[in-house]
Amino acid sequence: MTGRQRACLAEALCAGYGLLDRGAASLDAVEAAIRLLEASGLFNAGVGARLQLDGTRRMDASIMEGAGLKAGAVAGIEQVRHPISAARLVMERTDHVLLVGAPATDFAKHFQLARQARPTPEQRRALRADIRRIGKQTGAAGTVRLFKALARNRKPGLETVGAVALDRAGTVAAGASTGGIALMLPGRVGDTPLIGCGCYADDGAGAVSMTGIGEGIIRLAMAKAITDRLASGKPPADSVRHVLRQLGSRIRGQAGALVLAPDGRFAIRHNTPHMMAGSWDGRGKPTVRDRFP
Numbered sequence: 001m002t003g004r005q006r007a008c009l010a011e012a013l014c015a016g017y018g019l020l021d022r023g024a025a026s027l028d029a030v031e032a033a034i035r036l037l038e039a040s041g042l043f044n045a046g047v048g049a050r051l052q053l054d055g056t057r058r059m060d061a062s063i064m065e066g067a068g069l070k071a072g073a074v075a076g077i078e079q080v081r082h083p084i085s086a087a088r089l090v091m092e093r094t095d096h097v098l099l100v101g102a103p104a105t106d107f108a109k110h111f112q113l114a115r116q117a118r119p120t121p122e123q124r125r126a127l128r129a130d131i132r133r134i135g136k137q138t139g140a141a142g143t144v145r146l147f148k149a150l151a152r153n154r155k156p157g158l159e160t161v162g163a164v165a166l167d168r169a170g171t172v173a174a175g176a177s178t179g180g181i182a183l184m185l186p187g188r189v190g191d192t193p194l195i196g197c198g199c200y201a202d203d204g205a206g207a208v209s210m211t212g213i214g215e216g217i218i219r220l221a222m223a224k225a226i227t228d229r230l231a232s233g234k235p236p237a238d239s240v241r242h243v244l245r246q247l248g249s250r251i252r253g254q255a256g257a258l259v260l261a262p263d264g265r266f267a268i269r270h271n272t273p274h275m276m277a278g279s280w281d282g283r284g285k286p287t288v289r290d291r292f293p
């Protein structure tokens with residue numbers, strides 16, 4: 001973790017907690033913290049989002065609150081600085097949960113959400129270098145070869161951003177935002193915009209936000225699996241450890257989770273070498289680390 005990433009995470013924690021301290025809703029705190037991370041360009045979300053293999057930046061985000069189980073999400077959205085705010089608008093201004101692709105981008109434009117610049121020449125050059133490394137592939141057989149090459153070349157990307165929060169009213173919220181994973185096929189969608197996979201929030205159980213390789217997270221519906229264990233009375237650390245063990249043993253997947261119970265107990269756990277994350281309850285200074293037990 002770089003010093004700038006550490007400072008940015010601390011700033012996001014302060015911004016989120018500051019809102020809660022002034023009586024704001026957990027949903028506001030989650031959105032504010034994630035917006036800061038998206039704007040930083042230091043993580044794989046918003047301004048810093050990865051490019052898919054065709055050179056286009058398509059992003060995913062979701063947000064959920066635990067009082068009314070309301071949720072919103074966008075997938076494959078383009079040219080939007082804050083996909084998390086587009087997700088919140090889907091939740092609050094439509095009867096739907098998930099909008100995808102060009103219509104999601106049009107929806108964000110309709111609400112005049114801030115636009116983001118197109119990928120820089122440097123980002124495109126980096127992608128071309130990656131593609132050269134795995135070799136140009138064409139046709140159906142080429143697609144299969146590409147999948148295999150991608151699986152060999154992909155390093156776990158853990159820079160999806162997310163947040164969970166608990167407000168004074170006892171409502172929990174969770175959100176996540178991502179540019180996906182390295183060397184994605186165009187059109188690939190990961191766990192982040194899928195409610196129950198990338199995030200989940202229920203006042204009767206808790207809030208969970210996931211990071212890691214989405215394919216494994218989806219196959220275990222990890223955010224919901226963890227909240228189900230919370231609902232059955234298991235502590236946050238036990239709940240997340242159990243589901244991470246399943247991910248490792250059944251799927252050989254890699255992920256990390258932010259887990260918050262409605263009584264304020266929380267856990268940050270991962271089965272990856274590192275996970276940049278932190279927490280703050282207003283006492284002392286925010287804790288930010290890149291490894292959790």
Ligand code: GLY
Pocket residue numbers: 160178179180181189190191192210211212213214215
């Ligand atoms: N967890 C982010 C993704 O797989 O897209």
